[in-house]
Amino acid sequence: MRDDSEKRPLLVNYYERYLVDQDIDAYVCSVSASYTTGCLQRLAEVGSRTARRGAVLGLGRLGDYRANMTLGRALIDSDRGVRTLAENGIRSLWMRVGVPSVQRHLAAIEEHLEEKQYDRAAQLATGLAEDSPWIAQAWYFRGKAFFHLEQYEAATRDCHQALEINAYHFLAASVMGQAYLLTGDLVSALESFRRALRLNPNMEEVRAQVIHLQRNLKGE
Known part of the structure; x- marks a missing residue:
């Protein structure tokens, strides 16, 4: 009789080992040596629960923007573990868009936002949005900066x-x-x-806002 362990993807073994040793570098090395990102995308959508978790974790570290749809769909996976890994992974993936100079630009904007230097963040994001208007993260970062600068119409736009x-x-x-x-x-x-909650059901603060607004609007 064939052992069931022989039937499961290597990815499952790698992921279970990672859960024990927590060595993400070793996990990424093993996955990258055995799988293409295309294979990881397929497993993220049709694999077992553990395989989906492993694939999503791998894509979050190794994937480029072509994996955005797969990770986006994983945000609404039936398994909470997959959803959590997808949220972390897709946020990381959004910072790996474009050539290295663009990625450095995004990292600089994010740093200014974290340091609450919103004017500078908006300035840098404007330059990136003008040079590379196809990068969603540039528009989001500028919108976030405008929000903190209380320029709400510009933020929504x-x-x-x-x-x-x-x-x-x-x-x-x-x-x-x-x-x-x-x-x-x-x-x-x-x-x-x-809309945010449909995209990412794990956003509990947003869920609370939805419930609060529904009650307020119903009361009106």
């Missing part, structure tokens, strides 16, 4: 553009909802938060 380019950008939908909320447009805020 940029986040909408980010979603036009990348339909899985749940962060853009969330910021857009917050901007609408602060301008008093509760209907648009609810619509944006619902």
